[in-house]
Amino acid sequence: MAGNVNNDAAQVVTLKIMRHDDPTPASQHKAPADALAQSGEYKYGFSTDIDTDILPPGLSEDTIRFISARKHEPQWLLDFRLKAYRKWLTMKMPDWAHLDIPPIDYQAISYYAAPVKKEGPKSLDDVDPQLIDTFNKLGIPLQEQKQLAGMAVDAVMDSVSVKTTHRQLLADKGVIFCSISEAVREHPDLVRRYLGSVVPASDNFFAALNSAVFSDGSFVYIPKGVRCPMELSTYFRINAQGTGQFERTLIVADDDSYVSYLEGCTAPMRDENQLHAAIVEIVVENHAEVKYSTVQNWYAGDRDGRGGIFNFVTKRGLCRGRDSKLSWTQVETGSAITWKYPSCVLAGEGATGEFYSVAVTNNRQQADTGTKMIHLAPNTRSTIVSKGISAGRSQNSYRGQVKVVASAHGCRNYTQCDSLLLGPDCGAHTFPYIDVMNDTSVVEHEATTSKINEDQIFYCNQRGIPTEEAVSLIVNGYAKEVMNKLPMEFAVEAQKLLQISLEGSVG
Amino acid sequence: MDALRQYTDLYDAHREAVDAHAPELLNALRPAAREALEGARLPDTHTEGYERTSLEEMMAPDRGVNIMRVGQAFDLSTAIRCELPNVSTLQAYLVGDTFVPTEGLERRLPEGVIFTSLARACELWPDLIKPRLGALADLNDTPTALNTMLAQDGVVVRIPAGLHLEKPLQLVNVFDGTEPQMAVRRLLVIVEKDASAMLLTCDHTRPDTPSCLSLQVTEIWLDHGAQLDFCDMEETSADNARCSRVYVSQHSSSQLRANVVTLSCGTTRNDLRTDINGEHCLTHINGMAICTERRHADNCSVLRHLHPRSRSRQLFKYVLDDYAQGAFEGSILVTPEAPFTEAYQSNRNILASATARMHSRPQLEIYNDEVSCSHGAATGQLDEQALFYMRTRGIPEREARLMLMQAFMADVIDSVAIPGLADRLRHLVEMRFRGDTAVCGDCPAK
Numbered sequence: 001m002a003g004n005v006n007n008d009a010a011q012v013v014t015l016k017i018m019r020h021d022d023p024t025p026a027s028q029h030k031a032p033a034d035a036l037a038q039s040g041e042y043k044y045g046f047s048t049d050i051d052t053d054i055l056p057p058g059l060s061e062d063t064i065r066f067i068s069a070r071k072h073e074p075q076w077l078l079d080f081r082l083k084a085y086r087k088w089l090t091m092k093m094p095d096w097a098h099l100d101i102p103p104i105d106y107q108a109i110s111y112y113a114a115p116v117k118k119e120g121p122k123s124l125d126d127v128d129p130q131l132i133d134t135f136n137k138l139g140i141p142l143q144e145q146k147q148l149a150g151m152a153v154d155a156v157m158d159s160v161s162v163k164t165t166h167r168q169l170l171a172d173k174g175v176i177f178c179s180i181s182e183a184v185r186e187h188p189d190l191v192r193r194y195l196g197s198v199v200p201a202s203d204n205f206f207a208a209l210n211s212a213v214f215s216d217g218s219f220v221y222i223p224k225g226v227r228c229p230m231e232l233s234t235y236f237r238i239n240a241q242g243t244g245q246f247e248r249t250l251i252v253a254d255d256d257s258y259v260s261y262l263e264g265c266t267a268p269m270r271d272e273n274q275l276h277a278a279i280v281e282i283v284v285e286n287h288a289e290v291k292y293s294t295v296q297n298w299y300a301g302d303r304d305g306r307g308g309i310f311n312f313v314t315k316r317g318l319c320r321g322r323d324s325k326l327s328w329t330q331v332e333t334g335s336a337i338t339w340k341y342p343s344c345v346l347a348g349e350g351a352t353g354e355f356y357s358v359a360v361t362n363n364r365q366q367a368d369t370g371t372k373m374i375h376l377a378p379n380t381r382s383t384i385v386s387k388g389i390s391a392g393r394s395q396n397s398y399r400g401q402v403k404v405v406a407s408a409h410g411c412r413n414y415t416q417c418d419s420l421l422l423g424p425d426c427g428a429h430t431f432p433y434i435d436v437m438n439d440t441s442v443v444e445h446e447a448t449t450s451k452i453n454e455d456q457i458f459y460c461n462q463r464g465i466p467t468e469e470a471v472s473l474i475v476n477g478y479a480k481e482v483m484n485k486l487p488m489e490f491a492v493e494a495q496k497l498l499q500i501s502l503e504g505s506v507g
Numbered sequence: 508m509d510a511l512r513q514y515t516d517l518y519d520a521h522r523e524a525v526d527a528h529a530p531e532l533l534n535a536l537r538p539a540a541r542e543a544l545e546g547a548r549l550p551d552t553h554t555e556g557y558e559r560t561s562l563e564e565m566m567a568p569d570r571g572v573n574i575m576r577v578g579q580a581f582d583l584s585t586a587i588r589c590e591l592p593n594v595s596t597l598q599a600y601l602v603g604d605t606f607v608p609t610e611g612l613e614r615r616l617p618e619g620v621i622f623t624s625l626a627r628a629c630e631l632w633p634d635l636i637k638p639r640l641g642a643l644a645d646l647n648d649t650p651t652a653l654n655t656m657l658a659q660d661g662v663v664v665r666i667p668a669g670l671h672l673e674k675p676l677q678l679v680n681v682f683d684g685t686e687p688q689m690a691v692r693r694l695l696v697i698v699e700k701d702a703s704a705m706l707l708t709c710d711h712t713r714p715d716t717p718s719c720l721s722l723q724v725t726e727i728w729l730d731h732g733a734q735l736d737f738c739d740m741e742e743t744s745a746d747n748a749r750c751s752r753v754y755v756s757q758h759s760s761s762q763l764r765a766n767v768v769t770l771s772c773g774t775t776r777n778d779l780r781t782d783i784n785g786e787h788c789l790t791h792i793n794g795m796a797i798c799t800e801r802r803h804a805d806n807c808s809v810l811r812h813l814h815p816r817s818r819s820r821q822l823f824k825y826v827l828d829d830y831a832q833g834a835f836e837g838s839i840l841v842t843p844e845a846p847f848t849e850a851y852q853s854n855r856n857i858l859a860s861a862t863a864r865m866h867s868r869p870q871l872e873i874y875n876d877e878v879s880c881s882h883g884a885a886t887g888q889l890d891e892q893a894l895f896y897m898r899t900r901g902i903p904e905r906e907a908r909l910m911l912m913q914a915f916m917a918d919v920i921d922s923v924a925i926p927g928l929a930d931r932l933r934h935l936v937e938m939r940f941r942g943d944t945a946v947c948g949d950c951p952a953k
Contacts, residue, residue, distance in 0.1 A: 096555055098872075406861065406862065406864075409861075419871075419873070421873065421875070421876035421878075422876065423876055424843065424846070424875060424876050424877070425843065425874075426874075426876070427872070427873060427874040428871070428873045429870070429871055429872045429873065430869075430870060430871040430882070431868070431870045432867075432868065432869060432870075432884065433558075433866075433867075433868050434865075434866065434867040434868065434884055434886060435864070435865070435866050435867075436856075436858060436864065436865045436867075436886040437862075437863075437864045437865075438858065438861050438862075439858040439859060439860055439861050439863065439888050440861070440888065441886075441887070442885070442886070442887035442888070443884075443885065443886045443887070444883075444884075444885045444887075445867075445869070445882075445883060445884040445885065446881070446882075446883045447869070447871060447881060447882050447883070448880070448881040449871055449873045449878060449879075449880040449881065450878065450879050450880070451876040451877065451878075
């Protein structure tokens, strides 16, 4: 495999690929995981015995050269990665968030893990049956009958895109939907033009890290005037132990186009913390619209806060076209620590940004999430609706920025942040940053924090509904405003997730 | 650049001189403050919570600290007259950091009431002052530590238990002389059990006063059942700088109504930290700021609910014109020990020009589920429809704008409890909106 490396063969010799059939004795991890999975607490907590290529832990220029060589990348991308890495070395991990993050040893993480493929699968039959089984367990519509349901899926496992469905139908319309490594090979001009244009490598600590080591992700290009005929979807899964996931999503919606993109994430249950540092970049041109929905259900750690994913993601969309529109919808139930701010840069006149979020934290989970709406052009509008639900001993913070620059006249923003507290030991916090620099814009922010109304629970009890169900009913009603924004298929799943996440949190 | 260095160097070089001109109780606080400043930096715009106001920049010019306490005799007759029409107050001046009572003040104070200089109070009532002085101020806060290291005098107000002081106390802060200077002021306010009082402090500068900086720390103790109406008013010139820290400790069943009024200022940063240290407290904190030209007002209010069953309301309003900058940061903390808390906060701002800026950051930190909390912030303009309506009724546009701005500030003005002061403020605010300096008509400083 090292033979693939042309440029720096000498340096790469030291890097060996470990190929293991099972990272550790399976019984150690699987047994409790399966037991818990059966209890319904975290049903995605299995790990799959799939051959995985794992790079030994550690990060250096060699690692990056190796990843780049392994993916047969052109020189410009390697340069992009190395530049990001050198920048990253000069940066310090930020500490301003309302989060208690244990120290992360970046040299202890493996930066590349790929399910071993025997000659890229031509059809579903060629895909490793265990992989299919994994996705079946996840309930991912990978199979043919699910394809009929009308959804194109790109599944990313341990940072490598394993299967993209519905290619032909999309290709007929001119829509490009593939893994980002494939896009680098087949559409280098497009990728080169847009990669890093919304989230530059030097943007922040985790963006620099991702830019240096990203191993795969999805690429979407919707050509002019095309309404994408189906919803595009990516499922992310961390499977291997001791690895981080660093995927990158790039979506470009050309003039007058429309796309709805869904993202789902799960991971096995492990005692260790795993790092997920992704970047999502979206470019929206004139009159185009992108709808990005996330149901995030990474493993959240156990009741005492052992294990779980650190979900530190940079998501940003640039609405640079006139009257362009970007809408973020997220349901965050997983991850030990969630730290992300899906943002809209409203640079085109009349552009619209939306952010709808439900963030649920239970047990010892922590979340510091929200959005940024940067109004750079006149007559831009943004709406933020954030619903936080805290239970157990968790801490849930909303942090959001609304900025209107001096030249952006006639802008309008409305922000509503509600927090619901379930239990005496949890915390709910709100940190909005509001900057207005002209006299023709109106920015409004409202936030409330309270617990569930006892009268409502009493009323439900009176009608024979047990307290736990009543709480679930009320919580679902509370989150409905956001849930309604999710595409149908996701909404059902998200609603279930919400229930599972809060199970046992009401006494 | 490190603005703090010049102050620590000054202190290190003249430690004895600083101590020699200050009361023993203040000197006792200095070593800890000096230690806290070791390796510290003044917050600048990269510091969280100071995004719009750099104290580093504010304190960088060497204005000179009068540690030897040389000074000319202060002539009250030429000083700014800050009187409330039709209201008699118990008035004193604070010139730099020196307390100057008005004629017969001592005689007019009811028995047991203390309203005098910190140095004198330390001498006469050390047992009263010692446990309270410096007990609220947080030395981890760099400006507070700097004040503690350099403060040599200030004011003590004490209302004895059970006494209801009918006349408002008024403290007029002024600068003396024609040289730039920095005043390091220290105020201690003690309202004992079931007592009540009204306190008005106002900062003034004369138009001809050179660039001055006031760094003041105020500690306010409200004992069980105490009530205080506190109004902190500022009306200073464009090159004045002010950094004020107010620490309040409220014990059970006490009530605080505080107003922070910035009528005009240069660069101002006001921090107000209120701790609810008992049950059934009531806290109203209202603030307003009117800024024009390139002036800059920054208010930060931190309210910490540490005990159950207390209520708080906060309202801050800003009107910003020309190139003015406003910043507001308000934070409500409810700890796990404080169930049944009700806390509300609101911030409303009007930008009257295309170049004025407002930065607003209301925050909630809640660690308890038996609470009812909310905050709101809005930044916008005067209602165009209301303007249009008034113009259809024959009110000229300029007049209509003034009326609407006046109306916008009405709820903050009305919340001022000191009799006569609300009327006075209404008048001053109107003058301010008309572009006049808000100085009373017969003031010799005009």
